[in-house]
Amino acid sequence: MTPYIREKKSFGFEDIPENTAFEAGYLVTVNSGWRNIRPVVNAEKCVGCMQCYLYCPDGVISVKNGKAEIDYNFCKGCGICSKICKPNAIEMEDER
Amino acid sequence: MPKKFLSGDEAFAEGVRLAKPDVISAYPITPQTIVVERLSEMVEDGSLDAEFIHVESEHSALSCAIGASAAGVRAFTATSSQGLLYMAECLTYASGGRFPIVMMNANRSTALPWNIYGDQRDSLSLLDSGWIQAYAENAQESLDLALMSFYIAENEKVSTPFMVNLDGFTVTHTYEEADVPEASAAENFLPPYRTENKLDLESPKNMAFSAGPEHNYIFKYKEHRAMLEAVSVIEEAERKFAEIFGRSYTGLIEEYLTEDADFVIVTLGSIAGLCRETADKLRAAGKKVGVVRIRYMRPFPASQLAAALKNAKAAAVLEKDISFGNEGAVFSEVNSALFRYGTFIPTYNFIGGLGGRNISASDIESIFEAMEKGLSEKINFIGIGGERQ
Numbered sequence: 001m002t003p004y005i006r007e008k009k010s011f012g013f014e015d016i017p018e019n020t021a022f023e024a025g026y027l028v029t030v031n032s033g034w035r036n037i038r039p040v041v042n043a044e045k046c047v048g049c050m051q052c053y054l055y056c057p058d059g060v061i062s063v064k065n066g067k068a069e070i071d072y073n074f075c076k077g078c079g080i081c082s083k084i085c086k087p088n089a090i091e092m093e094d095e096r
Numbered sequence: 097m098p099k100k101f102l103s104g105d106e107a108f109a110e111g112v113r114l115a116k117p118d119v120i121s122a123y124p125i126t127p128q129t130i131v132v133e134r135l136s137e138m139v140e141d142g143s144l145d146a147e148f149i150h151v152e153s154e155h156s157a158l159s160c161a162i163g164a165s166a167a168g169v170r171a172f173t174a175t176s177s178q179g180l181l182y183m184a185e186c187l188t189y190a191s192g193g194r195f196p197i198v199m200m201n202a203n204r205s206t207a208l209p210w211n212i213y214g215d216q217r218d219s220l221s222l223l224d225s226g227w228i229q230a231y232a233e234n235a236q237e238s239l240d241l242a243l244m245s246f247y248i249a250e251n252e253k254v255s256t257p258f259m260v261n262l263d264g265f266t267v268t269h270t271y272e273e274a275d276v277p278e279a280s281a282a283e284n285f286l287p288p289y290r291t292e293n294k295l296d297l298e299s300p301k302n303m304a305f306s307a308g309p310e311h312n313y314i315f316k317y318k319e320h321r322a323m324l325e326a327v328s329v330i331e332e333a334e335r336k337f338a339e340i341f342g343r344s345y346t347g348l349i350e351e352y353l354t355e356d357a358d359f360v361i362v363t364l365g366s367i368a369g370l371c372r373e374t375a376d377k378l379r380a381a382g383k384k385v386g387v388v389r390i391r392y393m394r395p396f397p398a399s400q401l402a403a404a405l406k407n408a409k410a411a412a413v414l415e416k417d418i419s420f421g422n423e424g425a426v427f428s429e430v431n432s433a434l435f436r437y438g439t440f441i442p443t444y445n446f447i448g449g450l451g452g453r454n455i456s457a458s459d460i461e462s463i464f465e466a467m468e469k470g471l472s473e474k475i476n477f478i479g480i481g482g483e484r485q
Contacts, residue, residue: 016314018322019194019255019293020307024300 035077037092041068045089052081052090100276104267107235107274108174108200108260109134111242113144114282115198118169118289121149121160126212127264128176128202135172154179158186158199165195166303168294170246173197176264177204177218184222190257191226192319193304194293196249197257199227200242203365203416204264205451213452214264215416216365220393220425226319228258228326229393231364235272238262240343243277243286247333250289253325263366263416265452277341285340323395330392348397350389353379354404357386359467362401362430363414364390367455371414374460385464396429402437410442410467414460416449423447423475444471448478 048066060071061081068081068090082090102110109131112120120139124132138144147164151157157173164171175183180201190197201219205211219229228249232238241260249258262268277285295303307315331347338344352372354360361371368389375385388404388411390397405411411434413427422428427445434443446463448455459478466476473482 011311013314016311016318018318020192020305020315021293021301021303022305024302 030073032073032075035075036095037077037079038072038075038095039070039077039079039081039090040093041070042089042091043067045087047087047089049086051084051086055080055084098276099273101271102235102239102274102276103130103269103271104232104235104238104262105130105202105269106134107239107272107276108242108262109138110274110276111239112172112198112200113138114277114279115172115243115246115286116144116170117146117172117198117246119147119149119161119164119171120173121151121157121164121171122174123151123154123157123179125154125176125179125202127204127214127268128174128179128200130268131174131200131202154183155186158183158190158197161197161199162186162190162193162195165190165197166193166293166295168289168291168296170250170289171195171197172199174200174202176202177206177212180218180222181206184225187222187225187227187257189304192315194255194319194322195257196246196255196289196291198242198245198249199257199259201259201261202264202268203231203261209451211451212264214266215450215452216261216263217417217450219259219261220415220417221419223393223425223429226256226323227394228254228256228323229261230258230391231261231393232263232267233366233368233389234267235270235274236343237345238267239274239276240337240341240345243282244330244333244337244345246289247286247336248326248329250291251325251329252291254322254329255291255293256319256322256326261365266366275341275343281340285336326395346391347400348390348392348395349400349404350391351404352387352389354386354388354408356384356407358384358409359464360386360388360405360408360411361414361460361463362388362390362405362411362426364393364426365416367414367416367449370455370457371460374457374464377457378461378464383464383468390426393426393429396433398433399437401430401433402439405434405441406439408441410444410470412444412446412463412467414446414448414455414463416447418447418450427475442470443474445475446478447476453479
């Protein structure tokens with residue numbers, strides 16, 4: 001299970017597809033402006049169970065070196081990962 | 097080709113059988129019901145190898161067809177009136193996603209007052225939904241459009257859903273003789289559907305995604321451009337159709353005696369037949385009159401109409417539609433086309449047939465007479481009078 005690969009490209013007229021079908025997982029704009037609280041992973045408590053990975057509705061959580069990692073470019077701050085985390089390893093903190 | 101005695105609905109169902117869709121998802125509604133009934137019988141008796149999906153609503157019917165098309169197969173649905181309005185949300189999903197679904201729509205009045213009879217307010221209120229819109233005149237054209245619609249919609253450059261409109265009852269329920277082509281000939285005409293616009297395990301794709309302000313506009317522009325591509329593909333489809341089946345069609349519009357006509361009625365759907373008959377009668381009495389039947393409302397035949405009406409002294413748009421607070425939607429479109437291409441002639445709007453009310457031969461004769469005399473009112477309601485009366 002590898003996280004989405006997102007390489008920021010510049011899209012000109014001809015690069016835009018004719019239909020709404022494109023390489024899976026390809027996002028071209030950062031979308032994090034909705035967030036007013038952010039999930040923060042406590043690496044000491046995280047057991048790498050990947051429940052947060054499964055539940056994240058935006059698919060922004062991956063696991064690196066056995067610990068959850070959050071892509072803040074796309075996390076909307078919904079807090080589901082924090083609710084689902086059994087060892088309470090994810091805290092929601094105010095965006096500043 | 098075997099001739100059969102068929103209603104417009106039955107003829108259309110025969111056309112769909114020949115087009116061999118993989119998935120049919122439709123919800124029955126008068127006056128479209130017979131199409132759904134016949135197709136389900138064909139699937140049941142094995143003469144059509146398709147997945148027939150029973151759905152609980154029109155919203156689901158089109159959603160289902162979109163899902164099927166996104167899996168890369170040929171999909172068909174059919175509806176009418178309130179059903180079309182109920183699935184309206186999904187229309188733009190199909191067109192924006194560029195899924196070449198074919199839908200038959202039985203033109204019927206919209207509520208309230210509740211009415212099941214024919215007028216064209218349902219489909220004309222959805223001209224901007226991004227679907228190709230054709231209007232059939234009779235059972236034979238219905239069958240032929242059923243076949244041609246897939247050919248046109250599925251063309252790679254077009255890739256746009258296609259709505260074929262049949263006048264409720266006057267076309268859908270009227271029995272006529274129709275040629276039903278052989279399956280082998282239909283196979284020669286319509287190749288199997290192949291597309292890259294599908295969910296594919298070998299090359300995973302995101303489908304039906306969002307696009308922000310910067311890119312959304314480009315998608316919409318491309319959608320528009322693809323619809324314009326349909327103009328030449330319609331010609332190509334009709335050429336190939338004539339070669340294989342021996343029946344010819346005339347593209348976006350059909351002209352009748354317009355070459356030297358002073359006064360022309362522009363209309364669409366089944367009423368065109370009575371207009372032509374009336375034109376014959378008036379021609380015999382020495383009147384220079386003609387008829388233009390609009391076959392496609394989208395893509396709109398703007399230049400074709402301007403050319404057809406260039407030498408006319410006046411034109412009247414006869415339609416079963418009213419855009420409340422303005423005029424008939426077809427009238428607006430025709431005027432815009434004439435203005436854009438510099439055909440400056442007096443035009444009049446005749447609105448009739450709403451909720452299935454009959455338009456008689458004498459009504460049509462009066463329209464030709466009124467054009468010749470000149471009218472003070474631009475917008476006229478058959479049987480009621482001018483707008484301010």
